[in-house]
Amino acid sequence: MPLSLTDIESLFLRHGHSQYSGEPVTQLQHALQTALLAEQGGADDELVTAALLHDLGHLLADRGETPTLRGVDDLHQFVAVPFLRGVFGQRLIDAVQWHVDAKRYLCATRPGYLEALSADSRRSLALQGGVFSPEQAQAFIARPHAQDAVQLRLWDDLAKEEALPTPALSHYLARAERCVLGG
Secondary structure, three states: OOOOHHHHHHHHHHHOOOEOOOOOOEHHHHHHHHHHHHHHOOOOHHHHHHHHHOOHHHHHHOOOOOHHHHOOOOOHHHHOHHHHEOOEOHHHHHHHHHHHHHHHHHHHHOOOHHHHOOHHHHHHHHHOOOOOOHHHHHHHHOOOOHHHHHHHHHHHHHOOOOOOOOOOHHHHHHHHHOOOOOO
C-alpha cells in the first residue's frame, strides 16, 4: 500500500532517532543531510525528495542497528519501492531503488571510491553483490535515471556528519508534496 506524506513523516518521527548503521548520525539526520546536499547541489524537487527518502526502506524493514555486522542485507532499496509507487514518479523511485547499484558502479569506475567508503558501507557492498564487473557497470549506467542514482549516491556518502545543521523535516516534506502524483 502506498504511503502518504503523513505516513512518511510518522515513520521518520517514530524510527528516525535510531542510529544509521555504524555511522555517527541517526537515520533522520542522514536523510536530512542527504536532502540538504541535494538542495545545495541545485537538484530539483524530485531528486531532493529521492535524497530524503533513499533509505526509507531501513525504517520500513527495521532490522535493528548495523545489520551488516550480522551478515544481513536488508534490501532497503527494494523494500521502499512498493510504498512509493503510485505516490511518486518513476525517476524518483529509480533513484531510490538504484542508489545501491550506484555504489557498486562507482566502485567499478571511480578510482579511490571503494577505499573512501566507510567500514559499514564496505560491509554492505559485499552483501549487496560487490563491485560491478565492467559489463555490469556499462549496463547499469545505460538505464534511464542511472545518473540521478549516481548523484544521489555521492550525496549519500557525504551525509554522515555528526551535528550538521539542516532544515527541518517539514521543509523537505513541503518539497516532496510538489512531487506527489496528481497533487
